[in-house]
Amino acid sequence: MPDGSLPGLWEHISTARWFAGKGRGGRLIAAGLFDAVDPDAPCPVHHGLARVRHDDGGRDVYQLLLSERHGPDGPPGICPAPGGGRLCDAAEDEAALAHWARALLDTTAGPTSGADWRVEHMVAFPSRVRAAHRLSGEQSNTTVVAEGDGDQAVMIKVFRRLEPGENLDITTCAALNRAGVDAVPTVFAAVRADVDVPGFRDGPTDLAMATGRFPDAADGWRLICSRAAQGRDVSAEMTELGAALGRVHAAMAGRFGTGLLDGDGTAERMTRELDDAIILAPALAPHRGPLVAIFDELRGRSLPVHRVHGDFHLGQTLSTPDGWRIIDFEGEPLRPAAERRSLDSPWRDVAGMTRSLSYASSEAPGPAEAGRREWLERARTAFLAGYGHRDDAVLLAYEANKAVYETVYETLNRPGWVGIPLGATTAMCSGAGALLPDTAERKDR
Template sequence: MTDVTALPAEALPDLWEHISGARWFAGKGRGGRVAAALLFGAVDPGAAHPVHHGLAQVRHDDGGGDTYQLLLSRRRGTDGPPAICPAPGGGRLCDAAEDSPALAAWARALLGQGEETAAGPGEGWRIERFRRAPSPVRAAHRLSAEQSNTTVVAECDGEDAVMIKLFRRLEPGENLDITTCAELNRAGVAAIPTLYAAVHADITVSWSTLGPTDLVMATGRFPDASDGWRLVRSRAAEGRDVSSEMAELGRALAVVHAAMADRFGTSILDGDQVAARMTGELDDAVAAAPALATHREALAAVFDRLRGRSLVAHRVHGDFHLGQTLSTPAGWRIIDFEGEPLRSAAERRSPDSPWRDVAGMTRSLSYAASDAPGPADAGRREWLERARAAFLAGYGHRDDAVLRAYEANKAVYETVYETLNRPGWVGIPLGAITAMCSGAAALLPDTAERKDR
């Protein structure tokens, strides 16, 4: 690549402090350092506060490592956000996600009208524009509800806006969110975002084996949308029935699944292999979250019910929960098709049973009920059972043994995630696992230590 600057060794500890403290950092609890970092040329060199994409090579204490993408604005003087580290050639590098004027200029450059494909800030970069985006961009800000990536809201004239997602932990190959949205747009599925643009690059630096990878995607914003998690959690707190909404969401997921099967094709999973994989994941999870150890045999028995079965598989969402949904006047909308952030790229790209997504939502409803500060536990269980039944009815026929295995697998994943990221929430998946292993119908713990989101 051309127009690339290696950041000096004295800047790397400051970059590690910035990366390791970010919500999108996937290596929490592993320790580590930034071993190397690169800064690419500015996306719009003529901007008052130029924005640079960067790469950081993170090495963990356990021997593993990842490559993270940075978005850095170059500032001179004392105005703007605080410095992360000095900038090569003078000034300071700041977190561009906290630098609204710089973000707006960056968004304008990415969404520029005209050619379908434009050059990026270095050799091997490509900005692919699928359709004309709203314009002009008048302001931009980071979306506060971020998790494994960073989303920038680019406000355009009128009520239009574009959501620009910056992928943080980079992986080789096509990004599932981009390819899925592009294909389902072509199929005319209304429940998913409109894809405007994507940024691709061939990462060929000496310490990275990424090769071609995706860096950014830009999609439309749904007007008058309400975050699915906040909406359903608030109704759980009030004890308000959500059966009609959950039935509608189940139908929306069924439409998306049907289109995925049609556009990407189907295959068959061997139930013995799925059970073995889930049991292997359980054993890995016990090492990361020892509280699972007492449930190991009972959970393995739940997975063993898949043996001897053949499961239809196709591309799925892979990380489906209320936080990946939006309620709009036109119906439910489904976003973020990258899959579970702790799974490898190969796992997330592989076909899976659609019951993984169904189980993701039933587990999310359990979270909404558990976290609701209003009704007593008995009321929460009743609310959850109604919501869960309505969602499953909307989705269509179910196989309880397969669904329960995927619910258990998801709860194991959640236990590891909460142990590493939100220890105060770990009682929610552990309580559900206790219920599953005891044969109880409810998937809600009797008691759980809960903290505000």
């Protein structure tokens, strides 16, 4: 894949929703295209790379998905194609997407590969792709829905800001598929290439993944918020979700191994994160002593660890007629890739869900705070019962650590919402558990 100039590409990259470098300045230092996935298609689609250098010295590699057009049909061009014609945003070119998806998922033609990239087929898609379109509402990645016969469909997620090595979502879901866990998406295929990503020079980097779509699925966040707003008890749903997470955790431990985490070091890390947070969110300062005491309960312990979800909340769940499904195993996006691949405490995931329930309970009927507290406590208790075991001191430490993070996030991004995590922090420090403040706001967590 030659690196060369593609005029006009920087404007497209720097204004795209998936570009993570907004506010950092920067420039395009190199760009190039892989061989087309299906060069004989009427509008071939190329995976490409764009190397960006930011004003702060950081460097990122972004993946492009560009369709090649030589006539009047299709979307407007982004830049000239090296061999003539124009390159378009393939995510907006549905005819091109259909050919591209069909070529990626077709196992009858043998291995799919180009000079620089290749597709690993894990499960055969039992249909021929008929149509494809980009899923709206995307942020850091781009998801294409490829439709087959009847209600058969796959979701092809194109990773935009490339990270070195294997993608956690692919490796985790594929391993859980092999373990027979039905609570996660089925991985049909993965697209990989030998890419020189900063900090990684050994092995392929994942470019995209194709997974099954769950029919008649309801977004877990919207569903539970709706039930909370109506004051409807969700104990049955939360018991089932806790059990689903427990099964996933057990399979992760079996597939990826286990270890032990030093409780003293974990308490010290959480305290350092608190001190850093107080600088950005001074409202946490009065709670420092009680929070440190909560973290210190981890001292002297050895905490079991294994592979975890890493960013578990209601927005990462789907409610289906066949039960709860858990998605997006890439981990917390702001943490480094190497850190997200490391083993971690399962209580991080459990705390992520209990804190998410705290946000959802802000939708409960008001103004009486007691109603929201009661709803949250029932939901929380049911989730923990479904999970099957609990360690209140460890869970409280992880909940407090998560609330500290949330307080900083809301202070910097949504000051009107800071009452939710700050009120929960106040309740934890007073020994009342993860309760709600008076604020009745909403967040997609």
